[in-house]
Every structure is written in C-alpha cells, then in structure tokens.
Amino acid sequence: MSTLTETPAPMRAGPAPRPWQLNRRQRTLLTIGLCLLALSAVLAGAWLIGDDGLATNLAARNQPPSLAHPFGTDWLGRDMLTRTLHGLSLSLGVGLLAAVVSAVIGAALGLLAATLGGAADAVITWVIDVFFSLPHLVLLIMIAFTVGGGTIGVIVAVALTHWTGLARIIRAEVLQLKSAHYVQLSARLGRGPLWVARHHMLPHLLPQFIVGLILLFPHAILHEAALSFIGIGLSPHLPAIGIILAEAMRYLATGSWWLALFPGLALLLAVTAFDVLGEQVRDVIEPKQSQG
C-alpha cells in the first residue's frame, strides 16, 4: 500500500501556485491599492494638467489623436484629454456626493425600519417596493424633472434612488442581529440599547455600510452620466462626461470617433475601478471560501 498525500479532486482548482505568485491576501490588497491609485490619478491629473487645454483654439480643430493631443481635439480645438480629465473628475465628484447621500439615507432608513418596526417599517418597505416597481431610469428622470433638472436635479435624483438596496441589507442585518443569541443575552444582562448598538451592531454594520457605499459609486456615476447625456442632468456649461458624450453624438457623422471613444473609455475604467474596489474590500471583510 502506498502512502498518498494529494490534493483531492482538483475539479475547479486553478493552476498550481508558483513561488513568485502572491497569496490571495497580498493579491487582494494590491488590487485595492491599484484601484485607489488609479482613481486619485484622475483627480490629480485634472489638477495637474490645468485649464489651458479648455481654451478654444480654432487653429487646432477636429484633430485626431496625436502626441500633442493624445485624445484628439474637438470642433473648437479644445484638448480632449484635458476635457476628459476635468469631465471625469466632475462626474466622479457628483457621483460620489450623490452616492454618499444615498448611502446615508439607506443606512438611516434601514436602521429606522428595523428598530422602530410597525408602521415605520411598513412605510419604508412600501416605498422600497414602489421604487423597485419602476424602471430605475424612469424614476431618475421623473425625480430629476420634478426637482427642475440641473446639477441639483441630478444629485437629488441619484441620491434619492440608490438607497433602496443598502436599506434592505441594513434592515435585514439589524433584524438578524437583534435576534442573535449574544445580543439578546447582553440585553438581559442589563446592557442599554446604546451599549448594544455600539458593541454588537456597529462592528457588523459598518463593514456592510462601507462595502455598500463603494458598490453604490459605479451605479451613481453611470446614472449621473446617463442623465447628463440625455440632457436632464448637468448643464452644458459644466462639461461632465455625459455632456461630452452628448456633444460627441452630434459630431458623430463627421467621423470624429475620438470624441466619443476616449471619454467613454475613461468613464468605463473609473467605474470598473470602483466595482473592483468594492468587491475586493468585501472579500477582505467576509472572505468567500469558494475562491481558491
């Protein structure tokens, strides 16, 4: 009989780890670092590159990408790289602001629903239900429209429509924690509700909140861009990515492909960076065992 020490059933195992490969923890932390770096690079880039490229320069109109203008220039001779960086940081800013407001609303309503129960819970659950029964974009358009459009309109619309998911998560989490054995025990031992909230609830809710918040960013940014694109969002004087793309659409027939390609690509990368960031942070907080 031979002695065997083997890794069983590599039905889903990846290639064998090589010595130069990082372990999962290092890989995840590295990815988080890279995403943060990329996103701050956008903000820093917009600041570093300055406003010079935004000036009209009719001598350099409609130029395809070149060394001097890596993203090309538009019909007024403005440098598209400069416009993209500024537009992107504006979009990120608006998206972040709206997402934070939304996350706070979500957390607050989720907490209220779970702790007050009864009528408050019913009303909040009802509102969430109504929100889920309408297409998200229709809801956004409707709210942005009633607020009167513009920057405020976008922020209000995005903030008011993205909290539902997080509210549900927080509500479920609090309800579960409330019924948890050790929480009930603390209550019976005479701990006040605040003590319980601080020592038992917060450590569980905070990570959920942070992950929920980060994962809100991509949606908030994409929806801000969509609203601006169809013309209900930011005004044309604030050239966010959505505005730039809407303008690009008008110059599409002229074959100026770079007007649409690069700004959209930049937006895509920023959104992806947030997505990856959220997933990885979640992975650190609650590891999925199924990932070898």
Place this chain on the structure above:
Amino acid sequence: MLQVQGLQVSFTVYTQGLRQRRLTVITDLDVTVRAGEVVAIVGASGSGKSLLAHAILGILPHNAELGGSISFQGKPLTQARKEALRGRAIALIPQTVAALDPLMPVGEQVRLAALRGGVPAAGAREVVAASFARYGLAPEAARLHPFQVSGGMARRVLVSTAVVGQARLLIADEPTPGLHPEVVTETLGHLRELADGGKAVLMITHDIEAALRVADTVAVFYAGTTVEQAPARDFAGGGEALRHPYTRALWRALPSQGFVPLPGAQPAPDALPPGCLFADRCPLVTAACRVARPPARELRGGTVRCIHA
C-alpha cells in the same frame, strides 16, 4: 475490501482579512471493511466523520487536503481510481433526500444512478423497476418528486440509487436520522441484507444503538481519530471487553446501560491537546498520557489508541 489507515483531512480556510489558516478535521482515522461485513463508524454528530465518505469517493471540496492511505481491493485508491470506481464499485447512500435533485422525479434519478453505474441504457428501466420492486416501492412512486416522498420511502429510494449500479462497497452516511422505529429497523435490515449478499457495508452514524444492531465491527471516532475498533459482541455487560475508556463511556451512556453521562466536550479541531485526545475527560488519565498521542495497537482482536488499555 477497504482499508483506511492514518487518514487525515484538512481544509485551507480564509478568515477575516483574508488570512490563511489550515484546519484539520480528521487527524488519524483507521478502519477496515471486509466483504460480507457491516462496519460502523460511530462518532458524535457534526464531528466530521461524514468526510470519510467524501474522502473515499474523492468528492471533498477543492480546498481540502488528504493524507494517509486508502486502499480498495488491495490497491491504493488514487483520485483517478476513485473517479473510475465511484458509482460502479463504490456507492454512497446519502443521509437525506436533500441529496436528490429537487426538480427531478425520483425514478429518473435512480435510472441516472444506474446509467452512471455502468448499466447499459437499454436495460436501465428494467433495473430500476426491479430495484423498486425489491424495496417495496410502487411503480407509481417513480414519478414522485423528492418533496413528495415520506421518510421511509426516501430511505428506500436512496438505497435503490446505491444498489442499481452493482457496487461492491456501500457507504451509508447516517442512515437513520430521526426516523420512525419501524423505518430504522427496515433500513438497518437492508444494510444487513446487502452485506449478507456479499457486499461490504460501511455505515457512518452517531447512533451507537442502531450500529450495534447490524454491525460486525464498530470503530469509535473521537476528535478526528478512531480510538478503537472492536467486534460488536464486545459491547456487552458493563463493557469490560471494550478497550478504550471513551468507548466504555459511550456504552454506559446508553439508556439501556444506565444512562451514565460523560462530562465535558470533545476538543475543537483547532485546539487539540498534544497528548491523548481524550485525556481531559478520561477517568484513567496519568501524566504519561499527556506526553504523546497514543498510537493504534492491536489488542484482543481489535485496535485501540490508549496506553493503559
């Protein structure tokens, strides 16, 4: 037929912050099953003994690591051989109907088991019908879905899935979970009958009484190790013939034997003591017990891991 020696099963798990940890659930498990024999592995619920079945069949999750040796019909059971033999030579009788596809009629699932076990497609229907008849299942029962079958019926279906493929070794994982006494008797009867027909039966259970009703040999599982392998007839009287103090304690804890409880709990897999795993609860413990793990040794026709037995 089946020989397991020094089996070890451990898992790589990630804790918060993605730090890696290795958790060994089975540290040292020995068991031997011969044709015509029912061998029971008895251990507390949730102590990881079901992993033995998964290890023999090669279906442990991918983050598991396997050590020690398993041989089947005299040859080492490698992963490739497990994959070739499972369903054909080695079959599993699972614990509950949760092991059946909830959306598929049970007859269809028994037929699939037959096909996977090497029964030619042309004859599969007859084989299924025959095994349904043998276990007293009406032909109409084949069209029922898992959620529709009762506890007793479910047992018969599960046994059917294991026997349609003509396996030589049957592994019954917890075959009597919370069943009516008649169903328990019937299920145990099926296992005995299969062994008497020349098959080897390995029964994994927490129910020592049920095990003693059919088993020829009982292996006692404690904190990841088999502390004793004993012929079933040794479980008699005050347990004098038994070798290990834990086995004796289990025996005396049975309602029929005076219900003497054993205080304390098994050590957790990540906090095993360096010496004898039973030392903290053993009435016979001495300083020597805490030095090293007692190796398994032959004693009176069984094996035991205890230096004072």
Place this chain on the structure above:
Amino acid sequence: MPEWMSFAGRKLLRLITLLVAVAIFSYTLISLSPIDPVDAYIGADMLLISPEQRAQIAARWGLDQPPLARFIAWARELAGGNFGTSLIFNRPVLEIIGERFIASLGLMATAWLVSGLLGYALGILAGARPGSLLDRAVRLYAYILASSPSFWVALLLLMAFSVGLRWTPICCASPPGLLPEEVTLAHRLHHLILPAITLSIVGVANMALHTRQKLIEVLESDYALFARAQGATTRDLVRHHGLRNVALPAITLQGASLSELFGGAVLVEQVFTYPGLGEATVQAALRSDVPLLLGIVFFSAIFVFAGNTLADLAYRLVDPRIRIGAATP
C-alpha cells in the same frame, strides 16, 4: 377556489395597490416640485390664454380644493382612463404611449430574447468550468459591459457600423422621407438591427453572471455532490441537474430584467433617434410634458409588473414543487 384563480386574484390586488402607490408617489413628487400644474398643462399656449381661462382650468381641476380632494379628483380621472393630452403631440397620452410602445416593442422583444438566451448559454458555459479560459472571457465581457454606459456602447456601434462601415442606417426606425405605407419590413429590420444588438449585448452581462453564479452553487449542492459520488461527470451534472435548476432563478431574473430593459431602451433610442417609448420619455421630461411623463411612469410600472408576473407564471409551470404541490394539497 382553484389555485390559479387565487393566484390571479393576488396578482390583480397587487397590481391595483401598486398603481395606487405609484399614483400617490408621483402626485407627491409633482406637487412638491416647483412646476405649476396649470402652466405645465397649458404649456406652449401660455400666451394665448387669459387669466380668466386660467382660473377656469384651475377650478375645473379643483386646484382651489385641499390637496387630498385634488388627489382624489385626479386619481378618479386616471382610473377612468383619462391620462390627459400630451403637450408635445397635442393628442391623448394613451394614444401616444400605445403608438410608441408598438414601435419599441420589436426592439425590446428582440433584445429581451437574445440577451436572455445568450446570457443563459454563456453563464452555463462559464459556470460549468469556473476558472477556465472561457469562464474568464465571459466574466471579463460581463464586467466590462456592466460598467459601460449603454449609451456609449450605442455610440461606438453607431460609429463603427453606421458611420464607418455604412452597413446600418444612422437613425430612425425607417428611411427618412418615406411615407409610412412605403416602408417595408426589410426597411424596418434594417433600422432595428443595430439598436437591438446594442440593447442585447448590454443586457447579456447580468444574465450571464447570474447564471454562472447559480450554476456554481448548483454544482456545489448536496445533490450535485451525490451525483458525483455516483460517478457523474461535470457534463452529466450540468445536463441533468444544472440546466433545470438554474432555469428557475433565470426565469425570475429574466422577468425582472424588463425594468433594466426599459431604461436601456430610453438611452439607446436616444442615440439612434429611434421614435419609441424611450425617446418619448426623454422628450416628455425635456419639454415638460407632465401628462405624458406621468402616463409613461404608469405604463412603465405596468410593464415591469407584467414582466415579473410572467416570470412567476412560468416559474409555476416549471417548478414541480408548486405545480404538483398546488394541485395536491
């Protein structure tokens, strides 16, 4: 009472409460907004209307009444099927919605079917062998598409196929300048194809990722483990257990996807200047056509509800636990 009747009853009740909820919700929104309902109603005709006429309209609408009474009056009109007149088109809102919806239907139906089937197939292929090259490719595709603004994807495709290659028309649902009776089916399909492809490839991502995840869960389930113990290969597992068990959640997701689909259509129709319901939504908002916008809000709620109900219905037909469980209590 037969089971299907109580099912239908529950659904009907749900629809009614939903519509009431949407009415309360949108009425609250509009009344909180700075938009004056009478101004919004009069729209472009503002200068032609005397203050007396204006007061008359206000009185007819009961604007001098307390809010609750106004709401009830308004809701009664809606319940009677009177959604008012569109300011932009100067025709009944319901007529416009019907017309526009028919135009969008081909687009949405194609995209719905293609993205559902393709997403399911890709998800199964990826989930059967997680970590494989194919799996990585599908995941990369899905992640990129999920992070891309759909209007940007539409722009890129338009640039490539309509401006660059000139394979597809650059706008609209039919060649401009043709009378409606001159437009052939080929014309329509030619104009439909690129928007439909855009909407499909954007929609694939969600279904593919979801199906992949569910298949992985199924392959880790107790019954898959037991099938493996019987000697089943992965192919056998996927074929006999995976396809069916993953289909159930996929049906639910596909029903729920109408919500995303509607949003996608709004953006894609905007890029392709495709005169569908989505384009009408944008027009209504941009040009303050409150009656039309409200009409579309109601319609979209019904649309989403219909998707979920269809999925529920299909689920009941597929899942034996409900199909048989309901028949034999």
